[in-house]
Amino acid sequence: MSDRIHLSPEDTDRVIEMAWEDRTPFDAIYQQFNLPEKDVIKLMRRELKESSFRMWRKRVQNRATKHQKLNAATGNTRFKSTRQKSISNNQIT
Numbered sequence: 001m002s003d004r005i006h007l008s009p010e011d012t013d014r015v016i017e018m019a020w021e022d023r024t025p026f027d028a029i030y031q032q033f034n035l036p037e038k039d040v041i042k043l044m045r046r047e048l049k050e051s052s053f054r055m056w057r058k059r060v061q062n063r064a065t066k067h068q069k070l071n072a073a074t075g076n077t078r079f080k081s082t083r084q085k086s087i088s089n090n091q092i093t
Contacts, residue, residue, distance in 0.1 A: 007033065007043075011033060012043065012047065014033075015029060015035065015040060015043060016043070016044065016047060016048075018032075019040055019043075019044055019056070019060070020056065022059075022063070022065055022066070023065050024066075025065065025066055026040060026066055041057070044056060044057075
């Protein structure tokens with residue numbers, strides 16, 4: 001995360017929340033906040049206690065649900081009802 005890029009406290013909290021969620025891929029964080037995975041890792045390192053950061057990294061490292069490429073490679077697809085509304089950038093379309 002560049003020193004020039006600053007997120008509001010609310011956006012920082014939301015990125016941390018999304019990063020902790022098992023089912024939210026890094027690509028979704030990038031689409032919403034324009035933060036690539038490496039910048040999310042830097043933000044988490046900066047904002048979390050050291051032990052919390054290590055625990056988080058251990059959980060997400062090579063986790064298919066956090067990496068859409070890995071998820072596609074394992075054939076894991078989540079069921080989505082045809083009646084479910086399409087959601088993009090956290091806004092119902």
